[in-house]
Amino acid sequence: MDRLLARYPFLSAAREAVGEEGGDMVALVADGGPPVERAVERVETCLREGTVGDPHRDPRTELLSYPVARALVSLVDEPVLVRRYADAEARTAHRRFTADLDDDRELQSARGQRISLRRLLAEFDLSGKVEDAPEGYRITVGRYLSLSGEDWRLVARPLADGWVPVSREELMALLREAVRERVAEGLPQAVPEEIADGLADEVAGVESLLADRSPPREFDAVAPELFPPCVTSLLARVSEGEDLEHHSRFALVSFLVSMGLDAEEVEAIFERGGTGAETAAYQAERLGDDGRAAYAPPSCEAMEALGDCVNPDDRCETIDHPLSYYEAALDDAGTVPDWRETGGSILDRLSGD
Numbered sequence: 001m002d003r004l005l006a007r008y009p010f011l012s013a014a015r016e017a018v019g020e021e022g023g024d025m026v027a028l029v030a031d032g033g034p035p036v037e038r039a040v041e042r043v044e045t046c047l048r049e050g051t052v053g054d055p056h057r058d059p060r061t062e063l064l065s066y067p068v069a070r071a072l073v074s075l076v077d078e079p080v081l082v083r084r085y086a087d088a089e090a091r092t093a094h095r096r097f098t099a100d101l102d103d104d105r106e107l108q109s110a111r112g113q114r115i116s117l118r119r120l121l122a123e124f125d126l127s128g129k130v131e132d133a134p135e136g137y138r139i140t141v142g143r144y145l146s147l148s149g150e151d152w153r154l155v156a157r158p159l160a161d162g163w164v165p166v167s168r169e170e171l172m173a174l175l176r177e178a179v180r181e182r183v184a185e186g187l188p189q190a191v192p193e194e195i196a197d198g199l200a201d202e203v204a205g206v207e208s209l210l211a212d213r214s215p216p217r218e219f220d221a222v223a224p225e226l227f228p229p230c231v232t233s234l235l236a237r238v239s240e241g242e243d244l245e246h247h248s249r250f251a252l253v254s255f256l257v258s259m260g261l262d263a264e265e266v267e268a269i270f271e272r273g274g275t276g277a278e279t280a281a282y283q284a285e286r287l288g289d290d291g292r293a294a295y296a297p298p299s300c301e302a303m304e305a306l307g308d309c310v311n312p313d314d315r316c317e318t319i320d321h322p323l324s325y326y327e328a329a330l331d332d333a334g335t336v337p338d339w340r341e342t343g344g345s346i347l348d349r350l351s352g353d
């Protein structure tokens, strides 16, 4: 059994290996043995920690747990789970291949488990499209654009004959995105009834974990350009001097406090529009510190019911909370400058001034 395929089960060669090792999937699932247990762990850990956890010591179990986890995610059939699962597989793979590629010691025990850059590039149609360059690598514009998403713009990037220079870290991030796309591809998939029956208890377990999940509360950076559309709209209304209704002000202030803004910073934002600054500061003060842990902004469902869900975009389809939107946007963007380090006003940053 190829250990490398167990560590990287999204590789195309792994599909064939699953067929050879797995035999009858219906029987495998009905058996409920280690591959099913590890599949549940893969999915639950993606919700709890944002990774798929440590690999099982038995490579066959590890390999077979991947298609079972995909079936489980498909049966739960929630966009937020598909997104988090694909992110978690990609994050885990990124850690593994970064370590593999950084570590050029040929330890006997690890021989055959490590992936090479050449193989990764070939897997994702990047052979001949990534080359060594003086400062790291260069990648063709077409593949750069397809993998970098809208947040890694070409602005300020030197372009030469259709190539874009990227650092090693950026190349690793592009490969992570390629893995994320590969994992998300085809999810949710159709699952035969017999397999669905065999996974009924596991599906119920994941559904209940999903229902209990509170929104994320810790973020690496405050990046106003990544705020969800509802929050951007509320900020625009404030800057135009509109006196927000209580529920809208609460949604905005609690979001800003969740970002780590203090009462003074919130007050400064409302002062620009000239309305409601004192109330907002008071609210932020009460929500701050201890309150921050207790009061998250309203969920998307509540925002919609109150008329505060405005201009939802594609990412909104995959989340259920404005803070989850922001977390997903940050994940997709990679490294972004923190608003506090760049200075200026949040409103100016949103309007591009």
Ligand code: SF4
Pocket: 228, 229, 230, 231, 299, 300, 301, 303, 304, 308, 309, 310, 311, 312, 313, 316, 320, 321, 322, 325
């Ligand atoms: S779906 Fe949620 S995050 Fe998106 S605009 Fe509506 S409330 Fe905001």
